[in-house]
Amino acid sequence: MFFPPIAVIATFLLLRLNVEIVTMLLLIASDFLLLTDVQRELRLIGQKKSISDAPLSDRLTWAVKLIIAVRGIGWEHEPTGSLPPRPTSMTRGQFIVSRVKRLVLSLLLLDVGQMIMRHNPSCLKTARPLAEQGLLSCSYAMFIFVLNGGAIMTIICNLIPSLVLVAAGLSEPSEWPDFIGNWSDAYTIHKFWRLVKPVSGPIFCS
Numbered sequence: 001m002f003f004p005p006i007a008v009i010a011t012f013l014l015l016r017l018n019v020e021i022v023t024m025l026l027l028i029a030s031d032f033l034l035l036t037d038v039q040r041e042l043r044l045i046g047q048k049k050s051i052s053d054a055p056l057s058d059r060l061t062w063a064v065k066l067i068i069a070v071r072g073i074g075w076e077h078e079p080t081g082s083l084p085p086r087p088t089s090m091t092r093g094q095f096i097v098s099r100v101k102r103l104v105l106s107l108l109l110l111d112v113g114q115m116i117m118r119h120n121p122s123c124l125k126t127a128r129p130l131a132e133q134g135l136l137s138c139s140y141a142m143f144i145f146v147l148n149g150g151a152i153m154t155i156i157c158n159l160i161p162s163l164v165l166v167a168a169g170l171s172e173p174s175e176w177p178d179f180i181g182n183w184s185d186a187y188t189i190h191k192f193w194r195l196v197k198p199v200s201g202p203i204f205c206s
Contacts, residue, residue, distance in 0.1 A: 003033045032066075042066065043076045068161075074175055084178040095166055095173035103159045110151035117144050154179045 010026040032038050039052040044065065051062045065074065072078040087095055120141070133141075158179035165171035 003029060045074055045076055084181045086174045086177045088174045090173045092166060092173060096163060099159055099163050103155065106151045106155050106159060109147060113144055113148040113151060120144060
């Protein structure tokens with residue numbers, strides 16, 4: 001019953017506002033509402049009973065964890081062989097210090113990327129379509145895109161949430177592996193998608 005209105009709203013937003021992320025949300029809703037009996041098939045690690053029998057407040061918290069943990073971190077379906085190493089040896093204080101350092105570095109990278117983009121002729125509104133600018137220009141533009149996109153995703157999806165939740169005692173350092181795997185493992189397309197592709201962490205983990 002929830003899926004038809006979600007599909008209608010997503011289609012309206014996609015046509016009127018050209019919001020590409022709506023497509024991703026629609027696909028996630030298709031998985032959770034149409035293809036999987038979520039409340040009976042998916043479980044957090046250590047969860048003994050089906051969440052369908054829990055009170056409403058527990059089910060809402062459970063649902064938030066599921067939505068945020070895009071790669072299933074903290075769940076029984078977690079792809080353990082495809083995740084970067086967990087910071088299991090770090091104390092809470094060490095984890096916070098390390099993430100603050102990475103946050104500063106990511107902000108600097110983002111600033112550099114934005115500065116390069118502002119001075120790149122290929123990114124101007126008056127520039128020719130990128131496909132017509134040659135391999136060198138396309139490669140350079142892709143490098144800038146990866147630099148900016150990687151920094152933004154790392155900050156928003158991993159560094160800030162992990163800092164807030166670990167500092168608040170709502171999550172453990174071991175529940176937050178690196179957002180992006182080691183780039184030295186990206187020498188094949190398969191290894192890039194399995195080992196290097198950005199991953200998300202859990203939220204409000206007990």
